[in-house]
Amino acid sequence: MQVPLSQPDITQREIDAVVDVLHSNTLSIGPRLVEFENKCAAIAGRRHGIGVSSGTAGLHACMLAAGIKPGDEVITTPFSFVASTNCILYVGAKPVFVDIDTRTLNMDPRLVESAITPRTKAIVAVETFGHPGGMIELEQIARRNELILIEDCCEGFGGSAGDRPIGNFGRAGVFAFYPNKQITTGEGGMIVTDDDRFADVCRALRNQGREGMAWLAHQRLGYNYRMSEIQAAIGAVQCDRLPEILENRRRVARMYMQRLMDNRYLILPTLGEQDHMSWFVFVVRLNDLFGPMDRDEIIRGLRASGIGCSNYFPPIHLQPYMVEQFGYQPGMFPRTEYVSARTIALPFFSRMTELQVDRVVTTLNDQLEKTLIVRKPRL
Numbered sequence: 001m002q003v004p005l006s007q008p009d010i011t012q013r014e015i016d017a018v019v020d021v022l023h024s025n026t027l028s029i030g031p032r033l034v035e036f037e038n039k040c041a042a043i044a045g046r047r048h049g050i051g052v053s054s055g056t057a058g059l060h061a062c063m064l065a066a067g068i069k070p071g072d073e074v075i076t077t078p079f080s081f082v083a084s085t086n087c088i089l090y091v092g093a094k095p096v097f098v099d100i101d102t103r104t105l106n107m108d109p110r111l112v113e114s115a116i117t118p119r120t121k122a123i124v125a126v127e128t129f130g131h132p133g134g135m136i137e138l139e140q141i142a143r144r145n146e147l148i149l150i151e152d153c154c155e156g157f158g159g160s161a162g163d164r165p166i167g168n169f170g171r172a173g174v175f176a177f178y179p180n181k182q183i184t185t186g187e188g189g190m191i192v193t194d195d196d197r198f199a200d201v202c203r204a205l206r207n208q209g210r211e212g213m214a215w216l217a218h219q220r221l222g223y224n225y226r227m228s229e230i231q232a233a234i235g236a237v238q239c240d241r242l243p244e245i246l247e248n249r250r251r252v253a254r255m256y257m258q259r260l261m262d263n264r265y266l267i268l269p270t271l272g273e274q275d276h277m278s279w280f281v282f283v284v285r286l287n288d289l290f291g292p293m294d295r296d297e298i299i300r301g302l303r304a305s306g307i308g309c310s311n312y313f314p315p316i317h318l319q320p321y322m323v324e325q326f327g328y329q330p331g332m333f334p335r336t337e338y339v340s341a342r343t344i345a346l347p348f349f350s351r352m353t354e355l356q357v358d359r360v361v362t363t364l365n366d367q368l369e370k371t372l373i374v375r376k377p378r379l
């Protein structure tokens, strides 16, 4: 692959921090974790950060700490990475999907209240592709209906909605640090919350149900969702470098925007005036001239030319295990299905060069023309 889909931004500083940990003899439960937790909490404007082994683990812990149980319903988006729905399934609750706003690609707040039933306990709201759109409204809806809002902000580290940072909404937010995210720890996640009790429960859940001092006293069923000192040390340096990383990602997004703005075949990401996007990926959408088969053809063509790309995201409700368990069918969430069939995630990472962006854009334009000529001879 000549231009990869994503690439972590690791410098000598992260490497030195890891080496320091390895010399320290404290490889888990130590000072780096506390340091990284405090940095993430500050970035999200929260009192607590709880480092965990992955974003998915963090979401699972939040579902448990929120007391979500079998028989409960949790409202969420079908247009996301599957982990935002899987965490609901882990605790035996039922995900109730709400279709998206095609401008933000997030759950449409206007459709949420009609999905609420007496069994609804919570909302898992996702900033898909890092877009903060709708979060302020969703928080108001949750408050009005006495629902627990959990923010899956795994794609939004460092962004903001209005004057509030992403991660600041609802009972708790969860960040993720897989290598394609804005900042990485290899694997890792972070719960952020202002709620002291919620934080204590999450700390216990990640550490085998331990609360308090005794190593072999387990107050509750817990898990090993701990984050190592090695991961936390990388994360702390990445936090310090966040302004530089985000600025570089904005630079790449701007280069794409300038080059694709006038492309009449594409719909580009749009932002509200109050929104500050932390760019996670750069996803373009094909317009009405194209169908799903065209999209897949274009992705194949791009890959064959050495351009990394992907179909972020297939609708969650149409994943085989979801269809099997809940009987979801095509047509149930038409906006999600429409958008999802036409998205292409292009290569996107902080160190992308202008040359690489140019190469992606040229190859994409060639593929668009080629696809239209083959499939729509009249045009």
Ligand SMILES: *Cc1c(COP(=O)(O)O)cnc(C)c1O
Pocket: 054, 055, 056, 057, 080, 081, 083, 084, 126, 152, 154, 155, 176, 177, 178, 188, 189
């Ligand atoms: C990446 C991601 C997660 C989970 O992250 P992992 O660290 O890979 O478990 C959850 N939700 C969304 C929306 C994500 O993009």
